[in-house]
Amino acid sequence: MKNTKRLMLMNYNYYKEIEKKLELYAKKGLVLEKMGPYFWTFKKTEPQNLKYTVTYFAEGSVFNPHPTDNQQTYFDYAKAAGWDFVCEYNQMQIFCSSLENPPEFETDEKEKLENIHKCMKKSFVISQLLMLLVFALNLFLRLNSLKRNPTDFLSSNIDLAALLMFISIILYSSYTLINYFMWYNKSKKSVDMGGFIIENFSKTRRYFEIGYLIFLFSLIGYMFIHLSTNTAFGIIALSVAQLPLFALVFWGSITLLKRRKFSANANKIISTSLLILTGVLYLGFMFYSIPRFSFSERSNKPYTTVGEYRLYSDKIPLTCEDLYGHIDFEYYSYEADEENTPLLHRNHYSQTSPPMKNAPPELEYSIYEPKFEFVKNIVVSDLTKLNDWSDRKLETLDNAVFSTEKAYAFYYEEANGKLFSGEYILVFTDKIIHIDAETPFTDEQIEIVKSKLLSGNSKV
Amino acid sequence: MPREKYQTLTEQMFYILLCLQSECCGVDIMKMVSEMTEQRVTVGPGTLYTLLDNFVSQGFITLTNIENRKKSYIITDKGREMLRKEYTRLHKLTEDYERFMKKVI
Numbered sequence: 001m002k003n004t005k006r007l008m009l010m011n012y013n014y015y016k017e018i019e020k021k022l023e024l025y026a027k028k029g030l031v032l033e034k035m036g037p038y039f040w041t042f043k044k045t046e047p048q049n050l051k052y053t054v055t056y057f058a059e060g061s062v063f064n065p066h067p068t069d070n071q072q073t074y075f076d077y078a079k080a081a082g083w084d085f086v087c088e089y090n091q092m093q094i095f096c097s098s099l100e101n102p103p104e105f106e107t108d109e110k111e112k113l114e115n116i117h118k119c120m121k122k123s124f125v126i127s128q129l130l131m132l133l134v135f136a137l138n139l140f141l142r143l144n145s146l147k148r149n150p151t152d153f154l155s156s157n158i159d160l161a162a163l164l165m166f167i168s169i170i171l172y173s174s175y176t177l178i179n180y181f182m183w184y185n186k187s188k189k190s191v192d193m194g195g196f197i198i199e200n201f202s203k204t205r206r207y208f209e210i211g212y213l214i215f216l217f218s219l220i221g222y223m224f225i226h227l228s229t230n231t232a233f234g235i236i237a238l239s240v241a242q243l244p245l246f247a248l249v250f251w252g253s254i255t256l257l258k259r260r261k262f263s264a265n266a267n268k269i270i271s272t273s274l275l276i277l278t279g280v281l282y283l284g285f286m287f288y289s290i291p292r293f294s295f296s297e298r299s300n301k302p303y304t305t306v307g308e309y310r311l312y313s314d315k316i317p318l319t320c321e322d323l324y325g326h327i328d329f330e331y332y333s334y335e336a337d338e339e340n341t342p343l344l345h346r347n348h349y350s351q352t353s354p355p356m357k358n359a360p361p362e363l364e365y366s367i368y369e370p371k372f373e374f375v376k377n378i379v380v381s382d383l384t385k386l387n388d389w390s391d392r393k394l395e396t397l398d399n400a401v402f403s404t405e406k407a408y409a410f411y412y413e414e415a416n417g418k419l420f421s422g423e424y425i426l427v428f429t430d431k432i433i434h435i436d437a438e439t440p441f442t443d444e445q446i447e448i449v450k451s452k453l454l455s456g457n458s459k460v
Numbered sequence: 461m462p463r464e465k466y467q468t469l470t471e472q473m474f475y476i477l478l479c480l481q482s483e484c485c486g487v488d489i490m491k492m493v494s495e496m497t498e499q500r501v502t503v504g505p506g507t508l509y510t511l512l513d514n515f516v517s518q519g520f521i522t523l524t525n526i527e528n529r530k531k532s533y534i535i536t537d538k539g540r541e542m543l544r545k546e547y548t549r550l551h552k553l554t555e556d557y558e559r560f561m562k563k564v565i
Contacts (some may be wrong), residue, residue, distance in 0.1 A: 073486065
């Protein structure tokens, strides 16, 4: 009969639930053959009444070329009691019995709990702690980036989604660990009083876990969809390919070395080193190929080229021509970018020329529409921040000039007075405009800016 | 492993040590305990493995022979002392029970 694979999203310590599920499957004619991290293989047979038991064995490991001698002794004891070994994964071992009332596999709750705890400390707890560490480090880097460039961060859906993902993984891992230790302590109290190990499974928890997984995968899916519309296909392909590639290298190496009867330690060292090496090589390949094949350049907008410089012709609400009159120059690039996050809507516009002698005036501006007051405060504070490394200073302007709530202009202190750079931060009730022209605006230009950007419809 | 764990013995520990007065392998212990107690006490294979492993590391029993993966054990002086201590404790319990119940009746 044919084999079939089933996705088993079971926590490592849900042994009771696994036993119930396997018994139910056997009744339907699906008998467990092999287990893996997610997909378990079942053999299609006639419906059978089988009893299953899940146990943990400290010496068990995915790197073991074959069951250890001690494991074999364990299997022999099980066999003598009417339990047949089915399969193992890491430290989890599954036995089944066709007897109607097979003897209990574990008859001492205290020893059973201590054995589970010993195995969990070796694998489950360590892996959760490692995951926490890795994601806490990622979260720290993300938060650092948020602190350094809050405006860019808050207007980037990818950055916000990544932040949310890291926080949710950290919270979930912490919850899993806390939950495990609470279960262990409660069970310990219970067995010390002569009672049983506490049932560590509930329907509510299961729904919560499934809900969390759906949330996490939606978030990852959203990030990929967002990336695919904003980034070249090459980067997406490279990013998506890395996970299956790493899994293939790691598990391929483990399987091959097991077949060649390498010891568990040698297998662990070689496979892990190979995984790290693949990671480094892949990173190198990405660094090499992305600039070489222009993967990082967006390719979904029409453009012409001058040398290596790309000229876009997006529509922008305010142009140099609006400000300075007709300019006889055919190599201007007009770019408009929009990013809308649940916190901040940002439109960025620029009119630039390729680097050249006697280049015409350039213009760059962003219009931010914060969706919350605190976001507005963060953006204003970020845009008006003065850097230690620059002698650029900020002057508060009369609000009547641009009809603002607050308005600032940047200047440099020169020997003969203040030299205004043409960069303004204009704060309105519902938006903030950051505009960088090459020279300060004249009264006439201020009116043009107001009519083009503040007339109620600044979008193109 | 905390030492207080073996200040007293569970029934299963008691019978395993009792079986090992003479050299015996794991599978035989399971059968002997069931027979000795007329099925009242059974030692599951998982528990048997863990207890034998712990007893060896505590020095209560020692591994005497390995033949075709079949491991045989025998009780040590330390194990015998532990068993004796447990017997005395249980004996004391029954004595106390009888004395007290006589008074009550």
